[in-house]
Amino acid sequence: MSYLELLRLASPEAIVVVTALVVLAIGLSSRWGETLSSRQICSFVAVLGLALAIGAVVFLPRNANLFGGMLVVSPLNSLFKIICLGLAFCTVSLTPAEKSLHHPGEYLAMLLFGTIGLMLLVGSEELLMIFIGLELLGLSLYVLTAFDKADVRSAEAGLKYFLFGSTASAFTLFGISLIYGLSGTTGLAAIAQKLGAAPVQPLLAVGIVMTLVGFAFKIAAAPFHPWAPDTYQGAPALSAAFIASGSKVASFVVLGKIVLIGFAPLQGSAGWHAMVAGWSPVLGALAVLSILVGNLVALAQTNIRRLLAYSAVAHAGYTLLGLVAGGREGFSATLFYTSIYAITLLGAFGVVALVRRKTGGDDLENFAGLREGSPLLAGCMSVFILSLAGLPPLAGFFGKFYLFSAALRSGGNQGLLWLVAIALFGSFISLYYYLMVLKVMFVDKRPEPVPRYSSTLAGHLIVEFAITVLAVAVLLLGIVPSALVGRILASLP
Amino acid sequence: MIAWTIYITFAGAIVALLLPRVCARWIALLTSVAGLTLSLVALFRTPIADFARFTTIIRVPWVPALGMNYHLALDGISLTLVLVTGIVGVSAVLFSWDVDLRPNEFFFWLLLVVGGSYGVFLSADLFLLFVFYELVIVPKYFLIAIWGSTNKEYGAMKLTLYSFFGGMLVFLGIIAAYASAGSLDLNELAQFQFTPQLQSWAFPVLFLGFAVLAGIWPLHTWAPTGHVAAPTAGSMLLAAIVMKLGSYAGLRVAMNLFPQGFHMWRSVIAVLAVIGIVYAAAVALRQRDLKFVIGYSSVSHMGFVLLGLATANALGVSGAVLQMFSHGVIGALLFAVAGRMIYRRTHTRELDQLSNLQLSEALPFAAFTFVVASAASMGIPGFSGFAAEITILIGAWKSYPLAVWITGAGMVLVAAFTLRALKQSFFGESAAEKEVKKVETVTALSRREFEPITWAEKWGAGLLMSATLALGIYPKLLLDRIMPAVEAMRFFK
Numbered sequence: 001m002s003y004l005e006l007l008r009l010a011s012p013e014a015i016v017v018v019t020a021l022v023v024l025a026i027g028l029s030s031r032w033g034e035t036l037s038s039r040q041i042c043s044f045v046a047v048l049g050l051a052l053a054i055g056a057v058v059f060l061p062r063n064a065n066l067f068g069g070m071l072v073v074s075p076l077n078s079l080f081k082i083i084c085l086g087l088a089f090c091t092v093s094l095t096p097a098e099k100s101l102h103h104p105g106e107y108l109a110m111l112l113f114g115t116i117g118l119m120l121l122v123g124s125e126e127l128l129m130i131f132i133g134l135e136l137l138g139l140s141l142y143v144l145t146a147f148d149k150a151d152v153r154s155a156e157a158g159l160k161y162f163l164f165g166s167t168a169s170a171f172t173l174f175g176i177s178l179i180y181g182l183s184g185t186t187g188l189a190a191i192a193q194k195l196g197a198a199p200v201q202p203l204l205a206v207g208i209v210m211t212l213v214g215f216a217f218k219i220a221a222a223p224f225h226p227w228a229p230d231t232y233q234g235a236p237a238l239s240a241a242f243i244a245s246g247s248k249v250a251s252f253v254v255l256g257k258i259v260l261i262g263f264a265p266l267q268g269s270a271g272w273h274a275m276v277a278g279w280s281p282v283l284g285a286l287a288v289l290s291i292l293v294g295n296l297v298a299l300a301q302t303n304i305r306r307l308l309a310y311s312a313v314a315h316a317g318y319t320l321l322g323l324v325a326g327g328r329e330g331f332s333a334t335l336f337y338t339s340i341y342a343i344t345l346l347g348a349f350g351v352v353a354l355v356r357r358k359t360g361g362d363d364l365e366n367f368a369g370l371r372e373g374s375p376l377l378a379g380c381m382s383v384f385i386l387s388l389a390g391l392p393p394l395a396g397f398f399g400k401f402y403l404f405s406a407a408l409r410s411g412g413n414q415g416l417l418w419l420v421a422i423a424l425f426g427s428f429i430s431l432y433y434y435l436m437v438l439k440v441m442f443v444d445k446r447p448e449p450v451p452r453y454s455s456t457l458a459g460h461l462i463v464e465f466a467i468t469v470l471a472v473a474v475l476l477l478g479i480v481p482s483a484l485v486g487r488i489l490a491s492l493p
Numbered sequence: 494m495i496a497w498t499i500y501i502t503f504a505g506a507i508v509a510l511l512l513p514r515v516c517a518r519w520i521a522l523l524t525s526v527a528g529l530t531l532s533l534v535a536l537f538r539t540p541i542a543d544f545a546r547f548t549t550i551i552r553v554p555w556v557p558a559l560g561m562n563y564h565l566a567l568d569g570i571s572l573t574l575v576l577v578t579g580i581v582g583v584s585a586v587l588f589s590w591d592v593d594l595r596p597n598e599f600f601f602w603l604l605l606v607v608g609g610s611y612g613v614f615l616s617a618d619l620f621l622l623f624v625f626y627e628l629v630i631v632p633k634y635f636l637i638a639i640w641g642s643t644n645k646e647y648g649a650m651k652l653t654l655y656s657f658f659g660g661m662l663v664f665l666g667i668i669a670a671y672a673s674a675g676s677l678d679l680n681e682l683a684q685f686q687f688t689p690q691l692q693s694w695a696f697p698v699l700f701l702g703f704a705v706l707a708g709i710w711p712l713h714t715w716a717p718t719g720h721v722a723a724p725t726a727g728s729m730l731l732a733a734i735v736m737k738l739g740s741y742a743g744l745r746v747a748m749n750l751f752p753q754g755f756h757m758w759r760s761v762i763a764v765l766a767v768i769g770i771v772y773a774a775a776v777a778l779r780q781r782d783l784k785f786v787i788g789y790s791s792v793s794h795m796g797f798v799l800l801g802l803a804t805a806n807a808l809g810v811s812g813a814v815l816q817m818f819s820h821g822v823i824g825a826l827l828f829a830v831a832g833r834m835i836y837r838r839t840h841t842r843e844l845d846q847l848s849n850l851q852l853s854e855a856l857p858f859a860a861f862t863f864v865v866a867s868a869a870s871m872g873i874p875g876f877s878g879f880a881a882e883i884t885i886l887i888g889a890w891k892s893y894p895l896a897v898w899i900t901g902a903g904m905v906l907v908a909a910f911t912l913r914a915l916k917q918s919f920f921g922e923s924a925a926e927k928e929v930k931k932v933e934t935v936t937a938l939s940r941r942e943f944e945p946i947t948w949a950e951k952w953g954a955g956l957l958m959s960a961t962l963a964l965g966i967y968p969k970l971l972l973d974r975i976m977p978a979v980e981a982m983r984f985f986k
Contacts, residue, residue, distance in 0.1 A: 420665065442638075
């Protein structure tokens with residue numbers, strides 16, 4: 001185990017670190033201050049670094065394990081490192097849409113530090129390293145959320161996110177310490193061995209629940225969601241997009257690994273007639289609560305970002321179904337769904353950012369007449385919204401089918417039927433508020449003349465291009481889902 | 494070959510969206526005529542023996558990991574419905590020749606409904622069928638909410654939510670079948686022995702989900718409001734095709750997969766169907782709006798379809814399939830007269846006001862068309878409605894004699910409301926019979942010049958009239974192809 005070996009296996013992370021430092025240096029040293037060019041150079045360097053990192057991930061060996069699981073290279077981890085880097089890549093290419101971005105160097109550097117957090121989370125199978133990844137991600141996201149210093153909402157969102165987040169981290173750390181105390185190890189596979197042999201103790205149950213609390217916060221599952229609406233609404237649109245996409249994907253990957261690998265012997269069962277204590281009923285309860293709370297509260301929203309936040313809560317609930325079901329099938333359904341959800345939400349936030357820049361707000365009424373202003377943006381937005389609603393031929397439809405059928409297949413004798421029925425009911429409710437967004441864009445008339453979304457800036461073109469690519473991806477993953485499902489299934493043992 | 498109906502229609506939809514607005518309607522006409530031609534070729538060129546079983550047209554793996562195939566197949570039942578889709582598609586385009594508000598989008602959505610319906614009727618894979626089935630939901634919303642009249646946003650939302658609610662029930666039923674049989678292929682599933690316990694709950698869930706779209710009482714209320722709110726082509730498609738999606742899928746999926754469940758529940762279906770026939774006819778008798786009369790008549794006629802399905806004998810079920818064709822053509826014709834020929838010219842559909850206009854003199858062709866449509870709708874021999882309903886009633890006589898008696902009374906009501914609508918709309922009291930005081934105002938109104946009937950309307954109406962007449966005179970043309978396919982179904986064994 002030489003340092004050279006470590007450097008080779010951690011090369012993607014190293015590349016992102018170097019990029020972040022370079023971007024920071026450019027931002028600090030640039031005499032141009034807040035001019036456009038500084039922003040462009042910083043974005044360009046960041047995008048380049050992320051592309052290089054993706055290349056480095058591709059050239060990693062297939063399987064490797066360093067320091068008892070601290071850094072694990074496996075097909076699954078590499079796939080999700082690529083997905084996380086790709087999401088960060090798209091987020092950076094959306095930066096020209098952001099209304100005011102003072103100190104672009106610092107902003108992008110924080111984004112890249114957050115990306116390293118994502119990669120550590122995805123690439124580790126050891127509790128301490130996971131916690132470090134969580135904290136690195138969390139701290140970057142707090143800063144990103146509060147970045148718009150001129151906006152009081154941004155500051156409020158940052159503070160709320162920080163307070164909730166730090167409490168949740170404390171819970172997780174406490175839970176991890178209990179589990180370490182009981183099993184004497186922090187590697188996930190070793191924990192599973194130890195726990196399988198020992199009888200279930202109340203202390204262990206406390207440890208598991210506490211660990212889950214931290215992740216429930218990260219994925220915005222009810223009742224740990226109250227930060228989400230304010231953060232999604234108050235933060236700069238790109239920060240919100242990153243929180244909703246990259247952070248969520250990584251959290252689901254690592255949550256899945258912890259429960260399915262580390263706590264495998266303690267799954268229990270959430271079946272209707274055969275409820276057995278374990279983490280699966282706990283996640284089942286979180287899922288039900290998230291689906292109901294998210295969808296019902298979203299009905300009353302008039303701000304599109306708050307609406308997306310509550311819909312994110314509901315989607316966290318759907319996604320948890322796969323983990324409740326457990327097994328290879330369930331995990332793969334969860335991973336597929338969270339990936340396409342991230343792509344969808346990133347695109348939706350891109351559109352929101354552009355609309356906000358043009359009309360000065362992101363309430364539903366700001367979207368009125370978007371069809372006349374920019375048919376392309378309206379079309380892309382409807383692709384994202386309809387995918388969230390789960391309508392074919394978009395990725396969200398296949399994702400839901402995969403998740404729900406995986407849930408129904410597991411647990412013997414259709415024990416999870418009740419969960420699936422609740423999820424279907426929730427997605428029936430959700431169609432109403434998604435349709436309201438479409439109605440505003442396509443049916444409602446705007447009283448004053450519609451602002452044209454003409455592409456005067458070069459940056460504007462890049463953003464529109466990125467959004468279109470995301471929309472096409474959502475469409476293609478709906479028509480040819482096996483492109484991603486096959487990869488995920490192949491990478492799962 | 495017939496698979497090309499789907500591809501051509503979707504391609505036409507996209508082309509119509511992208512080309513300049515003047516081309517849109519021609520593209521739509523070309524596309525729909527091509528679809529009709531292909532289905533006619535299939536009707537006459539395919540050997541009759543091939544229609545007896547669900548013959549595969551194309552089968553390629555789609556998502557191999559989950560056992561999904563892109564699998565299309567054809568038998569006599571699907572051929573009948575493909576034909577009615579083709580006929581109504583062409584005439585719906587002809588009857589919307591005068592749409593000049595956002596025509597590109599209008600024909601885009603219209604062709605999506607048509608293409609999705611072709612897809613449902615030809616699918617031999619449960620997932621594929623569901624994809625097409627759900628694909629039709631959103632276009633309907635836009636067609637009504639943008640181009641509709643009378644309370645259009647309410648009608649559109651109600652219809653969409655009802656359809657989606659039904660869709661969610663279907664979703665549950667489909668994944669239940671998938672989870673226990675492990676396959677999605679309709680032909681394979683039709684061989685699988687589902688446990689009676691599963692069938693007893695999965696059949697009603699699945700059938701009810703489909704029947705929402707078929708307008709089963711008491712979940713029919715979306716139909717009249719939706720039909721009234723929709724633009725002419727929209728109500729034609731709704732009545733003629735969309736309602737058939739529900740009844741077709743109920744037969745093809747629910748009844749064929751869960752025969753035991755079907756036999757457990759068929760009496761309930763028969764009761765609901767008979768209530769629907771009589772209740773809707775009675776309500777239609779009291780309506781003042783011509784489109785509401787026709788909307789309720791659709792519910793009543795669809796009651797016949799459901800009654801035919803519930804008989805569970807070859808005659809009744811074949812009659813139901815024939816009735817799907819017949820009502821498709823007749824319903825489209827009635828809505829075309831009410832929506833395009835009358836409403837676009839008089840700007841009223843109130844029967845009281847229409848009766849003052851003496852439309853039979855002003856618009857003789859419209860009057861002729863409406864007389865033919867009413868006669869067919871009442872079930873006068875020589876039109877398709879008679880052939881279909883008599884077959885259903887003979888079938889029902891074997892299973893539910895009491896239902897035939899009640900339905901007979903219902904048919905009197907159907908005749909009553911049809912004649913009332915016919916008399917009031919076209920053959921109002923002539924001026925001479927009225928008081929002298931009123932004569933002047935009435936003649937002033939009736940002298941108002943209406944735009945003459947256009948060639949597009951004549952062709953569209955001619956197509957539909959010849960279809961109902963052809964089938965009324967020679968029902969064997971389709972019955973010979975339907976009967977063997979129905980007899981091959983599983984619930985007879």
